[in-house]
Amino acid sequence: EAGVAQSPRYKIIEKRQSVAFWCNPISGHATLYWYQQILGQGPKLLIQFQNNGVVDDSQLPKDRFSAERLKGVDSTLKIQPAKLEDSAVYLCASSFRGYNEQFFGPGTRLTVL
Amino acid sequence: GDSVTQMEGPVTLSEEAFLTINCTYTATGYPSLFWYVQYPGEGLQLLLKATKADDKGSNKGFEATYRKETTSFHLEKGSVQVSDSAVYFCALSDQAGTALIFGKGTTLSVSS
Numbered sequence: 499e500a501g502v503a504q505s506p507r508y509k510i511i512e513k514r515q516s517v518a519f520w521c522n523p524i525s526g527h528a529t530l531y532w533y534q535q536i537l538g539q540g541p542k543l544l545i546q547f548q549n550n551g552v553v554d555d556s557q558l559p560k561d562r563f564s565a566e567r568l569k570g571v572d573s574t575l576k577i578q579p580a581k582l583e584d585s586a587v588y589l590c591a592s593s594f595r596g597y598n599e600q601f602f603g604p605g606t607r608l609t610v611l
Numbered sequence: 612g613d614s615v616t617q618m619e620g621p622v623t624l625s626e627e628a629f630l631t632i633n634c635t636y637t638a639t640g641y642p643s644l645f646w647y648v649q650y651p652g653e654g655l656q657l658l659l660k661a662t663k664a665d666d667k668g669s670n671k672g673f674e675a676t677y678r679k680e681t682t683s684f685h686l687e688k689g690s691v692q693v694s695d696s697a698v699y700f701c702a703l704s705d706q707a708g709t710a711l712i713f714g715k716g717t718t719l720s721v722s723s
Contacts, residue, residue: 502654531710540615540700540713541655554710589655598643598662598707602655 500524502603504590510609516578519606522571523592529553531600532565532575533589541589547573548595580610613638617701617714624691624721632686632717634675634701642703644668644677644684645711649698658686658699691721 503522511517523530528549533541544563546553549570558565562581567573577584587607591600618633636642646658646668659668664679673688684701698718702711 543710598704604654
């Protein structure tokens with residue numbers, strides 16, 4: 499079974515630029531999560547989707563971050579404009595609806611200069 | 612709100628030593644508890660889980676017991692190997708289908 503796919507794996511941008519990350523969850527997983535992992539800390543939820551609807555985006559900085567999951571499968575997370583403090587690893591995870599075991603992708607490491 | 616606290620690292624051990632990584636949690640309900648592991652250059656992988664009090668999760672020689680009375684879920688392994696070197700995260704989910712709340716992670720380094 500293929501795992502959660504993410505791209506790119508690494509991205510370096512300058513502050514005020516924009517960037518987008520892509521995630522393809524495990525086939526059949528209705529729930530998709532985006533987490534932000536800052537160096538030395540545990541992952542923190544940015545947004546959770548159930549199919550193509552948003553379940554929880556309370557911790558998403560909506561002035562600069564946006565995310566979509568238009569067809570209920572893959573998802574895109576965007577940052578515009580980026581700040582230095584956005585340097586982190588962005589993790590995508592998915593799960594079957596109603597189950598608490600989440601499967602994580604390899605992450606995208608973002609460096610903002 | 613809910614939170615997870617785990618011991619600060621790094622933890623440095625010799626091969627075949629006994630491992631304990633402490634984890635305590637704060638939650639209003641009856642959460643499910645997890646240990647995830649992150650090997651160098653890889654994504655997070657579920658190591659073990661427990662969904663109710665007194666449950667013991669186990670995998671690859673690692674064990675953790677859900678202790679409601681002490682709100683703890685300490686990770687243990689009787690004999691570590693060099694290949695166990697990784698970052699270990701304790702996490703909770705207050706109900707199925709909700710996001711995980713993670714601790715800060717504990718780096719384990721095992722030398723031969």
